[in-house]
Amino acid sequence: MSFPSVDEQLTVLRRGVEEIVPEEHLAEKLERSRERDTPLTVKLGCDPSRPDLHLGHTVVLRKLRQFQDLGHRAILIVGDFTGMIGDPSGRSKTRPTLTLEETRENGRTYYEQATKVLDPDKTEILYNSEWLDAMRFSDVIELSAHTTVAQMLEREDFKTRYNAGQPISIHEFLYPLAQSMDSVHIQSDVELGGTDQRFNLLLARELQKAHGQDAQVCMMLPLLEGTDGSRKMSKSLDNAIGITESPEDMYGKVMSIPDALIYRYAELVTDIPTADLPKVKQYAESNPRDAKAQLAHTIVSMYHGDEAAEAARQHFQQTVVRGGVPADMPEHRPDADPGEEVGLLNLMRNAGLTESNSQGRRMIKQGAVSIDGETVEDTGLYVDVSAEAPFVLRVGKRRFARIVWNGQS
Secondary structure (H helix, E strand, O other): OOOOOHHHHHHHHOOOOOEEEOHHHHHHHHHHHHHHOOOOEEEEEEOOOOOOOEHHHHHHHHHHHHHHHOOOEEEEEEOOOHHHOOOOOOOOOOOOOOOHHHHHHHHHHHHHHHOOOOOHHHEEEEEOHHHHOOOOHHHHHHHHOOOOHHHHOOOHHHHHHHHOOOOOOHHHHHHHHHHHHHHHHHOOOEEEEEHHHHHHHHHHHHHHHHOOOOOOEEEEEOOOEOOOOOOEOOHHHOOOOEOOOOHHHHHHHHHOOOHHHHHHHHHHHOOOOHHHHHHHHHHHHHOHHHHHHHHHHHHHHHHHOHHHHHHHHHHHHHHHHOOOOOOOOOEEOOOOOOOOEEEHHHHHHHOOOOOOHHHHHHHHHOOOEEEOOEEOOOOOOEEEHHHHOOEEEEEOOOEEEEEOOOOOO
């Protein structure tokens, strides 16, 4: 196939990248790829401990998609074996271990979601248990000889835990070595990862050299801030925008990000042409409300289509801007006998307004739950549905359900 010029490829690939090590080596690899008419092998490893993907995950996935669009070979390595160890990157304590079956199932879910960004027809998926599980103990000893405890303690997370007297298990030191073996096994030319993966990616370069291979280029992408505007996007921090969320929730959450993040989101998680980004930045500074609405529409369209994005915009205008309730809200009929009281936490969860009772309890404490417009303050509230229904149950700014008793029409 015919590859674009090296300069054209670098213009695309540099967008939104924090660091390329070494950048001149990437240019050399791209030039060699063009001369030999052979695609580069680009690797992205995924940690299957948390299979629910959000916009933060798509930053690196979109970079892999750019390599695909330029004609290169994209390999998604599901760390089903390393997932049993748990990536210690950025962790203040040892992660709980998972079974191989759990990591495999999470890996399948990860792939299904990742291909909302990647081209599924051009994405190869490998499980690193295929080669890591076959290693003998003598192989592990030989692998461990390529690094020292001092080098491992240069990692910020390990250093912090060590200085604080917190335990570090030996198997955690094996994680970056095992991940590096993935690069050796597929002889990757480029590996992608977040900035928190820098140590692991660079270690893989050294192992490749030790195995007589041309060392991979390490491309580090920034960690996207969540809706709170400060901390890394994470579902556990309740600041994430999931790529499988409903159009209404996705739109509303994008509208909740701080104005200062509009350009950053546009650059890292959308396909807005690079040449148009300066206009986006200017628009965000001069008219952040409309710029954010445009960004929300763009992001929802990417995952749900234009029609759903427009419906989400109208829903947001009706429920948030004008403070009304949507006419087409879902209906929920609790399975309750006449006079039977139902716990509000269970009611919210069963109606699909919260994912768990703990989330519902947190929302009530935040004053974000109301019944027919009246704020609920009691986390232990019980409702006689047969007497009180029908009523509108609202959670947050965008989630509604009309509660109807089975005996009502």
